[in-house]
Amino acid sequence: MSTTPGTLYIVPTPIGNLGDITLRAIETLKNVDVIAAEDTRHSGVLLQHLGVQTRMWSVHEHNEREKADGLIEQLQSGKSIALISDAGTPLISDPGYPLVNACRAAGVRVVPLPGACAAIAALSAAGLPTDRFLFAGFLPAKQQARVTALKQHQNETATLVFYEAPRRILDTLEAIVEVFGPDRRVVIARELTKQFETFLNGSVSDVLTQVTADTNQQRGEMVLIVAGAPRQSQGIPAEALQLLALLTAELPPKKAAKIVASHYNLRANELYHHTLS
Ligand code: SAM
Numbered sequence: 001m002s003t004t005p006g007t008l009y010i011v012p013t014p015i016g017n018l019g020d021i022t023l024r025a026i027e028t029l030k031n032v033d034v035i036a037a038e039d040t041r042h043s044g045v046l047l048q049h050l051g052v053q054t055r056m057w058s059v060h061e062h063n064e065r066e067k068a069d070g071l072i073e074q075l076q077s078g079k080s081i082a083l084i085s086d087a088g089t090p091l092i093s094d095p096g097y098p099l100v101n102a103c104r105a106a107g108v109r110v111v112p113l114p115g116a117c118a119a120i121a122a123l124s125a126a127g128l129p130t131d132r133f134l135f136a137g138f139l140p141a142k143q144q145a146r147v148t149a150l151k152q153h154q155n156e157t158a159t160l161v162f163y164e165a166p167r168r169i170l171d172t173l174e175a176i177v178e179v180f181g182p183d184r185r186v187v188i189a190r191e192l193t194k195q196f197e198t199f200l201n202g203s204v205s206d207v208l209t210q211v212t213a214d215t216n217q218q219r220g221e222m223v224l225i226v227a228g229a230p231r232q233s234q235g236i237p238a239e240a241l242q243l244l245a246l247l248t249a250e251l252p253p254k255k256a257a258k259i260v261a262s263h264y265n266l267r268a269n270e271l272y273h274h275t276l277s
Pocket of ligand 1: 090162165
């Protein structure tokens, strides 16, 4: 598998498990003229493990704008370059956007390789709707700014996907309770592809209780997924009504409505009123 001269390759690297690099990624890293890496020391370990000897240049968030022109000159002179970040897919909460944008403007070919991305891995196994999702990257670090940012998503019906730092997870869950209410369903996908991979799933207040009680859940890397706001229902789906009928035979109507609402992403109030009709 050879690389094409004058091409920038966007190459994802593993987010934990080294087995998650593709054959095409390895071949590309071996065959390009240069690898532009976010942190050459960090990526050096991976490249050594893969037997890749290609030279590296450092391109990170603090120098990527200045480096873009030089890289484009190299590409226009026929060199092929692979862009990698510390982990996962470059540009996804990682450096690379100014370079790719500049390449497009200059008519330089940009080729993406598919591969590891924490947001997509988390979403694929979270059990929340995936038909529409909004990737919102990292929330602001300060609590007030975080609450303001969450408020912008208050009425968003698509599933919300955030990256979060472990030291902020409790504050963020509290902010979600404040903005979206205690019943909004969330999933925390932690340490994906690694030994201690865990998924916590439930109402945000339940998950907050679990994370508070278990300090291990406050460590490592995590993706936070939040169910979208309930859609304005134009009629409750038949399966939801069936489940509601089954549950109301065994449980208090409010509880039954809450369970069905969380399962089908519907309004608990509306379901509750349905049990009374
Ligand atoms: N470009 C990367 C990608 O494609 O996923 C993301 C880079 S961003 C700087 C790092 C954040 O991604 C972490 O703080 C965490 O939120 C998430 N992340 C990366 N690896 C992860 C993993 N193994 N498990 C859970 N989240 C992860």
